[in-house]
Amino acid sequence: MTAWWALLAPVKLPVACGEENHALHWAEGTLAAPEHPDADRERALAALGADPSPCLQILDAWNRRADDLDVLVLAGRGPSDPLDDSRLQFAGRGPGHFGFGGYAPLAHATAAFASTLSVRPAAVGWTAFSPMGRRRYVDFEDEAPVDEVSRLLSLGAGLPQRLTATVIGTWAERIDAGDERVARAAPALDAAVYGRLRATLLPWLGSPVSIRFTMQPPGAQPALRREGDVVHAELPFAWLRDVWMNGLAVILDRFSLRAAPESPGTWMLSTVNRDLSGPQDLMISD
Amino acid sequence: MNGISAETYVRRCAEDELRAVHDEEGEPRGFRERIRALVFVGLLDIEVASGIVSSYGRARAVRGLGGYPGDEDTPGAQTVDPTRVARCSGEIDVSDATIVPRLVTLGPHRTRLAATIRAASGAATRRGRRHRPMIFEVHEITLRDDKGRSVTAHLSGGGGSEWRGWYEAEPGLSPDTAWVDVEGTRLALDDTCAGATVTVETCADAELSTEQRATRYLDHCARSFADQESSALATIADTLVTCGALAPDSPSVTSLVAADEDGEPHPTAYPGPGWAFQLHSHARRGRQPATATLIVAVSTPPIDGVSVAVTDLESTPDGFQIEIEGVGPVEFSRGYAPSIDTPRLATRATDDRGNDYRGSLAEFEGGSEGFSGTVRFTPALDPGASIVNLEFSTERARAIVHVPLHWGDRS
Numbered sequence: 001m002t003a004w005w006a007l008l009a010p011v012k013l014p015v016a017c018g019e020e021n022h023a024l025h026w027a028e029g030t031l032a033a034p035e036h037p038d039a040d041r042e043r044a045l046a047a048l049g050a051d052p053s054p055c056l057q058i059l060d061a062w063n064r065r066a067d068d069l070d071v072l073v074l075a076g077r078g079p080s081d082p083l084d085d086s087r088l089q090f091a092g093r094g095p096g097h098f099g100f101g102g103y104a105p106l107a108h109a110t111a112a113f114a115s116t117l118s119v120r121p122a123a124v125g126w127t128a129f130s131p132m133g134r135r136r137y138v139d140f141e142d143e144a145p146v147d148e149v150s151r152l153l154s155l156g157a158g159l160p161q162r163l164t165a166t167v168i169g170t171w172a173e174r175i176d177a178g179d180e181r182v183a184r185a186a187p188a189l190d191a192a193v194y195g196r197l198r199a200t201l202l203p204w205l206g207s208p209v210s211i212r213f214t215m216q217p218p219g220a221q222p223a224l225r226r227e228g229d230v231v232h233a234e235l236p237f238a239w240l241r242d243v244w245m246n247g248l249a250v251i252l253d254r255f256s257l258r259a260a261p262e263s264p265g266t267w268m269l270s271t272v273n274r275d276l277s278g279p280q281d282l283m284i285s286d
Numbered sequence: 287m288n289g290i291s292a293e294t295y296v297r298r299c300a301e302d303e304l305r306a307v308h309d310e311e312g313e314p315r316g317f318r319e320r321i322r323a324l325v326f327v328g329l330l331d332i333e334v335a336s337g338i339v340s341s342y343g344r345a346r347a348v349r350g351l352g353g354y355p356g357d358e359d360t361p362g363a364q365t366v367d368p369t370r371v372a373r374c375s376g377e378i379d380v381s382d383a384t385i386v387p388r389l390v391t392l393g394p395h396r397t398r399l400a401a402t403i404r405a406a407s408g409a410a411t412r413r414g415r416r417h418r419p420m421i422f423e424v425h426e427i428t429l430r431d432d433k434g435r436s437v438t439a440h441l442s443g444g445g446g447s448e449w450r451g452w453y454e455a456e457p458g459l460s461p462d463t464a465w466v467d468v469e470g471t472r473l474a475l476d477d478t479c480a481g482a483t484v485t486v487e488t489c490a491d492a493e494l495s496t497e498q499r500a501t502r503y504l505d506h507c508a509r510s511f512a513d514q515e516s517s518a519l520a521t522i523a524d525t526l527v528t529c530g531a532l533a534p535d536s537p538s539v540t541s542l543v544a545a546d547e548d549g550e551p552h553p554t555a556y557p558g559p560g561w562a563f564q565l566h567s568h569a570r571r572g573r574q575p576a577t578a579t580l581i582v583a584v585s586t587p588p589i590d591g592v593s594v595a596v597t598d599l600e601s602t603p604d605g606f607q608i609e610i611e612g613v614g615p616v617e618f619s620r621g622y623a624p625s626i627d628t629p630r631l632a633t634r635a636t637d638d639r640g641n642d643y644r645g646s647l648a649e650f651e652g653g654s655e656g657f658s659g660t661v662r663f664t665p666a667l668d669p670g671a672s673i674v675n676l677e678f679s680t681e682r683a684r685a686i687v688h689v690p691l692h693w694g695d696r697s
Contacts, residue, residue, distance in 0.1 A: 055512050070341050070344075071343045073342060073344075074341070074344055074345050074348060077304075081304075081305075081349075083348055083349065084348070084349075084350065087347070087349070088348050088349045089349065147344070149344075150344070150348065153348075186291075186294070186295035187291055187294040187297050188297060190290070190294050190297065190298070191294065191298055191300070191301050192296035194297075194298050194301055195301035195304065198301060198302070198305070199305070202305075213298075
């Protein structure tokens with residue numbers, strides 16, 4: 001089985017860390033802070049009151065959210081569902097800032113970072129924050145925890161896509177392994193596929209249809225068929241990992257039901273046309 | 287059900303609404319009605335539901351869409367102290383006006399004094415005084431209790447030469463005060479009354495099947511939405527049918543469709559045990575005049591965290607109305623509620639001649655702690671009725687105030 005991150009290129013996120021310019025590296029499914037080789041010691045010092053390192057704050061938040069299904073709720077569903085970075089940054093600030101009437105830089109920012117890949121620099125600083133569970137939408141109290149998920153999804157350098165991929169990859173592995181946590185998470189996993197299928201299928205078809213979706217168990221044959229204004233879709237969660245995550249959902253105006261590695265650097269896609277007839281195999285290579 | 291759980295169903299609805307056009311107020315009400323129905327029917331845990339609303343509320347916010355009001359943490363069980371309603375009488379001269387109180391309500395958060403205000407004799411003809419409406423002289427009064435507490439009460443109401451309204455103070459006086467001082471005049475409080483009783487029924491969910499809970503919920507919503515759009519009822523019925531709580535051809539669903547088409551009230555049925563309290567109301571004897579007011583002065587025990595006090599009943603040739611005041615979080619309209627499972631209050635009236643009167647809320651004000659308002663019923667009271675039953679119900683309980691219709695002698 002090919003790793004879920006195989007088609008995701010490495011990226012670097014510049015981070016102003018104290019008075020130095022560092023970078024977080026994402027590669028092969030892992031986010032790392034190479035300028036912080038003694039991260040545990042730094043964390044211990046921060047627990048005793050030292051200023052926390054922005055690099056480690058991001059890294060630790062990333063690792064905490066690696067399987068957080070709220071990432072899949074907040075993150076974009078694809079090209080037809082772009083998110084506004086400023087709204088994410090605003091939402092990630094925390095209490096009382098879910099309105100969009102105005103935005104000001106954090107008063108207590110200890111660091112700010114800019115992405116070399118974004119059109120505009122990110123203007124959000126990572127202040128000291130505490131890990132949080134579910135974030136309340138309406139929260140106007142001071143000193144409330146920051147919304148980590150929104151903050152992470154506002155990072156540049158392609159990291160939001162890779163965070164989404166990390167969550168998808170993590171849960172795909174759990175499903176394949178028969179992990180007992182999958183049963184409780186099943187409704188959220190279903191919705192994650194359904195929402196992205198919907199966001200992909202409707203713009204591609206170009207006509208309003210009702211979608212009847214069934215999430216299949218691992219290994220089942222995916223299927224897509226149309227009956228009048230109803231599209232019946234049967235896809236496993238792995239569709240998100242193998243197809244959607246890698247930007248392969250629509251190729252050459254065909255919808256991909258499945259993607260599998262054929263050989264190193266070569267992938268075989270099982271696709272259907274707009275009539276949802278077929279399927280027809282397409283081979284792509286890098 | 288169609289092979290999916292209630293949680294999966296609502297999550298898919300939320301995904302649909304992320305892309306759907308929402309209503310003019312920016313709130314996707316359909317989703318909230320669906321998730322609320324599943325919570326009350328017992329197919330979705332309230333914590334799970336709150337989490338879904340919170341998560342998708344954030345997802346909508348970062349897309350510039352309207353969020354989901356009422357996704358705050360579910361408040362813990364709260365003890366509700368019923369509002370004390372007591373009769374009082376007297377005439378209090380204040381400047382150019384005379385205040386004639388008739389009852390006072392003493393709740394945990396505010397005090398209200400019902401009164402008629404009229405011009406003092408000769409006030410309009412006094413020489414050398416610049417005339418101005420007498421109501422300005424008494425739009426604020428000072429109330430005191432036996433604990434030494436003093437509050438300023440503000441008048442709301444209407445009229446011409448004679449005003450009928452309420453003085454309200456928030457925070458108010460001690461609910462257990464032995465008397466109320468109004469601008470230096472001490473009023474004795476009469477908590478005794480005669481005739482009315484209150485019956486309370488609590489629905490034990492554990493004894494009901496999912497279909498029974500769903501039927502009860504749909505019936506209750508039909509009465510809660512008496513004067514509002516019926517589209518919400520269709521959404522609720524669709525949700526309950528889709529999630530397997532109701533069969534598509536169940537009587538509750540088919541009668542809902544039929545009633546909606548005919549514009550008639552939806553029939554209701556409430557299973558469950560009941561118990562009675564003996565409370566009293568002041569009554570006058572005699573035949574019902576064309577327009578008459580009864581002082582009811584009754585508070586229900588808490589039902590589902592809500593207690594309702596009925597102060598007045600006014601009968602007119604066109605209908606009748608009651609003044610109510612309540613304690614506890616209640617969702618009166620579909621726009622506001624502290625949380626998904628905040629109860630909705632529905633009102634209804636019947637009499638001992640088999641008549642059913644449709645109630646609608648008017649002049650309502652309220653918040654998370656209490657409310658007050660007027661409920662109007664149509665048609666007019668049957669002149670032959672000797673008792674009217676005022677029903678206040680939530681999704682899980684109901685209280686019925688049985689009021690003997692003893693009208694004053696006609697002169």
